[in-house]
Amino acid sequence: MKLNCVVVDDSSIQRMIIAKLVNNHPNLHLIGDYSNAIEAKNCMAVHDVDLMFLDIEMPVISGFDFLDVLKVKPQIIFITSKAEYAMKAFDYDATDYLQKPIALDRFNAAVKRAMDLHMLRKENHEEEGEHIFIKSNLKKLKIFTAKIKWIEAFGDYVKVVTEDDSNLVLSTMKSFEKDLSKDKFIRVHKSYIINIDKVERFNSKFAEIGITKIPLSRNKKEDLVKALAIG
Numbered sequence: 001m002k003l004n005c006v007v008v009d010d011s012s013i014q015r016m017i018i019a020k021l022v023n024n025h026p027n028l029h030l031i032g033d034y035s036n037a038i039e040a041k042n043c044m045a046v047h048d049v050d051l052m053f054l055d056i057e058m059p060v061i062s063g064f065d066f067l068d069v070l071k072v073k074p075q076i077i078f079i080t081s082k083a084e085y086a087m088k089a090f091d092y093d094a095t096d097y098l099q100k101p102i103a104l105d106r107f108n109a110a111v112k113r114a115m116d117l118h119m120l121r122k123e124n125h126e127e128e129g130e131h132i133f134i135k136s137n138l139k140k141l142k143i144f145t146a147k148i149k150w151i152e153a154f155g156d157y158v159k160v161v162t163e164d165d166s167n168l169v170l171s172t173m174k175s176f177e178k179d180l181s182k183d184k185f186i187r188v189h190k191s192y193i194i195n196i197d198k199v200e201r202f203n204s205k206f207a208e209i210g211i212t213k214i215p216l217s218r219n220k221k222e223d224l225v226k227a228l229a230i231g
Contacts, residue, residue, distance in 0.1 A: 002026075003111075003118060004048055007033035008040045008063070009055035009079060014100065018053050018079065021107050027115055037066035049074045051114050056080040056089070067092050075114050132179050134160060136167035143167075145184065149198045149209050151176060153191035186227045188220045196227045 005028050007018045015033040022030045031047050034040040036058060043049070052074050056063040063080075067073060078089045081100040089097045095117060096110035131144045143162060152159040157168045158176050169176070177185070177193055187193050188207060198209045204221055206213040216224065 001115075001119075002029040003050040003075075003114060004029050004031050005051045005053065006031050006040055006043060006049050007053045008035075008037060008058075008066070009033070009053075010035050010058045011055070014055065014079070017102070021102070021104070022053070025108070025111055028111065037061040037063075040066070041070070044070075044072075044074075050118060051075045051077065051095075053077050053079055056085050057082070064088065064092065075117060077110050077114065130181065134167060134169045136160075136169055141167060145180065145195075146197070148180075148185075148195050150195065150212075150214060151180075151185075151193040186220075186223060188224055189215050189217045191215075196224070199224075199228065 005022050007015050007022065007030070009015045009018065012035070015035070019030055019033045022028045028051070031049060032043050034043065038061070040052070054063045054066070054076055056078055057080065058066075063078060067076065073093075075095040076092065077096045077098060078085070078094050079098050079100065079102070080089075083099060086097050095114045098106060098110055129144045129146060131142050134141050134143055143160065147162045147164065149161045149163065151173070152161065153173050154168060156170060158171050158173055160167050160169060173187070173191070173193065177187060180193065184197060185193050185195055192214050194207055194209065194214055199207050200210070201208045202216070202221075202224060205216055207216055207224060208214070
């Protein structure tokens with residue numbers, strides 16, 4: 001197993017040093033190295049990143065400021081030349097904190113900590129199952145996403161239909177879609193998001209989940225075919 005990594009440091013020399021350490025490590029895969037937070041954020045919009053080696057002191061946007069704007073944060077190993085940032089770094093739930101110049105044994109120890117934490121989270125995730133929380137009828141409900149069949153627009157609400165029941169949630173389709181895995185859910189119509197694992201058959205107009213026919217927008221059949229092929 002390899003962790004997907006990015007390196008963010010405004011110093012080209014430091015980026016080269018850290019990138020070399022990453023490339024030489026058997027459990028790390030370098031996606032890219034970036035001189036600033038904006039480039040790194042653009043990368044994270046299209047790639048899954050497990051671990052970030054992040055410099056703290058950078059012009060315009062510091063490492064801490066960068067983390068403040070990230071909605072989904074990978075594990076962070078801070079890289080800095082100053083020890084006084086250590087306490088603040090761990091306020092950001094850092095996996096580790098490395099001081100420049102970076103010793104190989106210290107780098108390897110930080111990576112091992114990241115690997116152990118990744119495995120622990122993965123085991124807990126698999127044990128419990130991927131889920132989301134929704135608020136319906138003033139109650140907070142835990143919904144396992146594998147049980148969701150489809151989500152349907154319902155006025156100012158969305159209706160979440162699962163294998164067990166259905167619930168109305170005050171939300172927009174666009175907002176709700178953000179909480180769902182793009183690998184498992186696809187918007188097939190302005191009013192419908194479906195779980196591709198639940199699709200039993202489809203044609204040019206409908207996707208069938210059980211006895212229910214979900215309408216397909218004219219340009220969504222090809223997206224559904226691709227999603228089913230990948231899934």
